Amino acid sequence: MFTDEKIPNNVDLARDVRLQRALEAWQPSFLSWWRETGPEGFPENDVYLRTATGVTAEGWAHYDFVRMAEYRWGIFLADPVPDRRIGFGDFLGQPVWQEVPGEHRTALRRLIVTQADTEPASVEQQRGLGRTCPSLYDLRNLFQVNVEEGRHLWAMVYLLHRFFGRDGREEAEELLARRSGHADRPRILGAFNEPIDDWLAFFLFTMLTDRDGKFQLLALAESGFDPLSRTTRFMLTEEAHHMFVGETGVGRVVQRSAELSRQGDVRALGGIDLPTIQKYLNLWYSISLDLFGGEVSTNAASFFGAGLKGRAKEEKFADHVAGEGVVTLELPEGGALVPQEVPVRSAMNEALRDAYVEDCQRGVDRWNRLLEGAGLSDRLRLPSRRFHRRQGAFAGLFFDPDGRPITEAEWARREDDWLPSAADRAFVKSLSPRAITRPGEMASWLAPPSKGIDGKPLDFEYVRLG
Ligand code: BYC
Ligand code: FE
Numbered sequence: 001m002f003t004d005e006k007i008p009n010n011v012d013l014a015r016d017v018r019l020q021r022a023l024e025a026w027q028p029s030f031l032s033w034w035r036e037t038g039p040e041g042f043p044e045n046d047v048y049l050r051t052a053t054g055v056t057a058e059g060w061a062h063y064d065f066v067r068m069a070e071y072r073w074g075i076f077l078a079d080p081v082p083d084r085r086i087g088f089g090d091f092l093g094q095p096v097w098q099e100v101p102g103e104h105r106t107a108l109r110r111l112i113v114t115q116a117d118t119e120p121a122s123v124e125q126q127r128g129l130g131r132t133c134p135s136l137y138d139l140r141n142l143f144q145v146n147v148e149e150g151r152h153l154w155a156m157v158y159l160l161h162r163f164f165g166r167d168g169r170e171e172a173e174e175l176l177a178r179r180s181g182h183a184d185r186p187r188i189l190g191a192f193n194e195p196i197d198d199w200l201a202f203f204l205f206t207m208l209t210d211r212d213g214k215f216q217l218l219a220l221a222e223s224g225f226d227p228l229s230r231t232t233r234f235m236l237t238e239e240a241h242h243m244f245v246g247e248t249g250v251g252r253v254v255q256r257s258a259e260l261s262r263q264g265d266v267r268a269l270g271g272i273d274l275p276t277i278q279k280y281l282n283l284w285y286s287i288s289l290d291l292f293g294g295e296v297s298t299n300a301a302s303f304f305g306a307g308l309k310g311r312a313k314e315e316k317f318a319d320h321v322a323g324e325g326v327v328t329l330e331l332p333e334g335g336a337l338v339p340q341e342v343p344v345r346s347a348m349n350e351a352l353r354d355a356y357v358e359d360c361q362r363g364v365d366r367w368n369r370l371l372e373g374a375g376l377s378d379r380l381r382l383p384s385r386r387f388h389r390r391q392g393a394f395a396g397l398f399f400d401p402d403g404r405p406i407t408e409a410e411w412a413r414r415e416d417d418w419l420p421s422a423a424d425r426a427f428v429k430s431l432s433p434r435a436i437t438r439p440g441e442m443a444s445w446l447a448p449p450s451k452g453i454d455g456k457p458l459d460f461e462y463v464r465l466g
């Protein structure tokens with residue numbers, strides 16, 4: 001039996017007995033899923049974690065030592081906007097929905113389930129990383145990300161239980177039954193079935209794949225279904241930290257790589273060379289681009305028309321109906337890239353991808369300033385969006401990182417120059433034979449962060465090992 005105290009919430013859970021029962025029935029399954037597929041090791045350790053205890057701009061985060069299994073996964077919706085109206089699509093200007101409109105039920109459930117599925121998937125993917133953490137600070141950040149992805153699952157399961165009746169409850173069970181990378185019951189989207197076997201992959205995942213999360217959540221925050229909008233708006237405040245972990249994580253690897261390159265061979269000195277970092281970047285960027293779906297998508301067009309999923313920061317666009325007009329996309333046709341006119345609504349995935357690419361570029365620019373500051377002329381860069389795609393118009397075709405079409409034979413010849421090879425992965429793994437858990441100590445291959453968490457010093461015991 002849980003109470004408001006055990007599950008912090010601002011949805012008046014105590015007063016909705018049916019919902020409370022449904023969530024109570026789901027909670028033990030969640031906890032056994034967490035034990036089975038959540039972070040390996042450290043189950044009894046106190047971790048210095050932030051917990052959401054409200055939604056006000058200041059002070060929603062409460063920091064304290066908690067054991068992860070006792071984390072208070074809460075249910076929070078951002079405050080309602082008075083007289084909120086649907087901001088785009090065919091129902092532009094009508095009051096937002098507080099209940100699910102019957103005709104949009106299937107589409108909405110599908111959007112929510114797809115979003116929900118990524119949250120536990122990422123926890124599963126990151127399960128083993130604690131065993132090779134580069135510092136106690138990083139270990140704590142990993143666990144922070146993990147418990148918050150767990151909370152994001154709770155956020156979506158709340159919507160399924162509260163608004164979708166029996167099939168919502170069934171979907172909530174399924175969310176705990178699928179497994180990342182499983183042959184028969186994999187997670188829904190490609191990126192969430194890829195292994196994250198080392199911390200360089202973790203940092204690129206939180207930089208690039210959590211950033212897909214940011215843009216998908218921004219698009220869902222525009223939704224005419226108000227509970228989804230309010231839930232995702234609050235999730236976005238947590239997402240910022242995940243991307244911070246990724247961007248600064250890669251930045252620290254780049255920094256160390258630059259320092260070591262002035263002393264000699266980076267790998268021999270225990271660092272990760274820039275070409276290897278670039279290959280990891282190529283991999284996780286291309287996998288994450290796939291998460292936006294096809295360049296031309298009737299799904300996206302109908303989500304938009306129905307007012308279910310908008311564009312990131314919809315208010316910045318001039319035309320919120322987008323009922324007519326075309327955009328020109330360069331798409332493959334008969335072995336060449338040909339400019340094609342696509343109805344604006346059918347190109348909504350590409351519009352969201354554009355915003356994402358721009359945001360990624362800003363992060364890469366910051367890494368490059370680190371390289372510049374270290375006096376190096378080498379730079380990192382985002383590959384072409386055509387490179388290594390498995391979804392959308394470029395899937396099944398072959399392009400080099402500049403986006404030039406190549407043959408399959410050339411791809412096979414060059415793949416190991418562009419994506420992490422088995423040897424690269426083995427090398428990165430070899431740098432972390434064990435967890436580094438002495439407070440303040442850092443692995444050889446990354447620079448210390450510029451500051452600690454919540455004003456604590458770098459040598460703070462973020463995870464108590466005693
Ligand atoms: N992998 O019309 P299309 C996050 C499927 S991340 C596998 O082009 P659509 C997080 C598609 O389902 C944010 N399948 O695509 C990050 C469709 O299947 P059906 C997650 C894919 O529907 C880190 C078919 O291909 N949130 O929060 O316009 C850690 C044709 O699709 C993929 C969301 O995704 C793929 N990559 O767009 C933790 C938001 N891409 O109908 C958390 C909700 C497409 O033929 N989801 N397909 O069976 C959506 O809005 C849409 O489902 C998508 C796809 C944007 C993902
Ligand atoms: Fe999340």
Ligand code: FE
Pocket residue numbers: 149210213239242
């Ligand atoms: Fe996240």
